[in-house]
Amino acid sequence: MVNNNMRTFNINNITIGNNHPLVLIAGPCQIESQDHAEQTAGTIKEIADSLGIKVIYKSSFDKANRSSVNTKRGIGIDEGLKILNSIKHEFGIPILTDIHESYQAQIVADAGIDVLQIPAFLCRQTDLLLAAGATGCVVNVKKGQFLAPHDMKNVAAKIASTGNERIMLCERGYTHGYNNLVVDMRSLPTMASTGYPVVFDATHSVQQPGGLGAVSGGDREMVPYLARAAVATGCVAAVFMETHEDPDNAPSDGPNMIPLTNLKNILTDLMAIDGLLKRN
Numbered sequence: 001m002v003n004n005n006m007r008t009f010n011i012n013n014i015t016i017g018n019n020h021p022l023v024l025i026a027g028p029c030q031i032e033s034q035d036h037a038e039q040t041a042g043t044i045k046e047i048a049d050s051l052g053i054k055v056i057y058k059s060s061f062d063k064a065n066r067s068s069v070n071t072k073r074g075i076g077i078d079e080g081l082k083i084l085n086s087i088k089h090e091f092g093i094p095i096l097t098d099i100h101e102s103y104q105a106q107i108v109a110d111a112g113i114d115v116l117q118i119p120a121f122l123c124r125q126t127d128l129l130l131a132a133g134a135t136g137c138v139v140n141v142k143k144g145q146f147l148a149p150h151d152m153k154n155v156a157a158k159i160a161s162t163g164n165e166r167i168m169l170c171e172r173g174y175t176h177g178y179n180n181l182v183v184d185m186r187s188l189p190t191m192a193s194t195g196y197p198v199v200f201d202a203t204h205s206v207q208q209p210g211g212l213g214a215v216s217g218g219d220r221e222m223v224p225y226l227a228r229a230a231v232a233t234g235c236v237a238a239v240f241m242e243t244h245e246d247p248d249n250a251p252s253d254g255p256n257m258i259p260l261t262n263l264k265n266i267l268t269d270l271m272a273i274d275g276l277l278k279r280n
Contacts, residue, residue, distance in 0.1 A: 021274065022270060031060065041093070055093055064100040065100075081111040120144045124147070129158040135164075150190055169191045188230060201240040220257060220258055232277065
């Protein structure tokens with residue numbers, strides 16, 4: 001099922017491809033402050049360097065699809081992009097952040113962001129996909145919780161119609177009853193059959209959308225199990241994990257973020273599995 005004509009491309013000094021070594025996409029859900037971003041990025045990079053895994057730093061300036069109007073959305077686009085750009089240059093690592101509106105695509109690209117992420121709820125928004133593709137940036141598009149994996153070829157085709165084929169397809173679970181997501185591991189080779197690099201979002205896959213009433217719940221204890229299973233398919237280019245030094249007091253997605261102190265152990269297992277499968 002996996003396409004032998006797999007697409008690969010570079011993000012700065014990182015090669016992304018389903019048959020290349022696993023890449024880490026990690027960071028806190030929201031940008032909280034300059035100091036917090038520096039501390040988190042520094043710790044993540046130190047862990048990644050010690051394991052020989054390339055890293056892309058992730059954080060969001062706006063969480064536009066929160067459960068409640070009263071929950072924190074983020075620091076805002078102007079301040080957020082300044083912080084992300086500073087992290088890029090201070091640590092020499094690529095940056096990924098979400099966009100929610102078509103007009104944001106070029107603004108974010110002009111700020112030096114390397115990867116534009118399309119949230120799962122917006123993965124069929126044609127104008128947003130076209131605007132992201134037109135920037136020439138890498139586009140990581142999350143599979144909607146409502147979408148079959150084989151339908152992601154149509155999502156990718158919208159972006160590719162701009163002439164930009166630097167596309168990653170991201171699995172983050174699908175809706176299974178109220179306030180619950182499950183992951184069908186068959187979705188990973190199915191999306192890999194398009195040839196585009198596949199990302200597994202290990203932390204949003206354990207989210208319980210709206211599960212705590214005004215905010216989402218989650219089960220971070222399941223993250224290592226799902227991540228290991230996904231990497232064991234042998235067709236994952238990158239694993240996406242939100243992480244925080246104190247998830248229980250984070251402004252968003254705390255229940256499904258993993259503590260920074262757990263990151264190295266999880267990655268050690270993933271690198272061993274990835275190395276074994278891709279050597280073979």
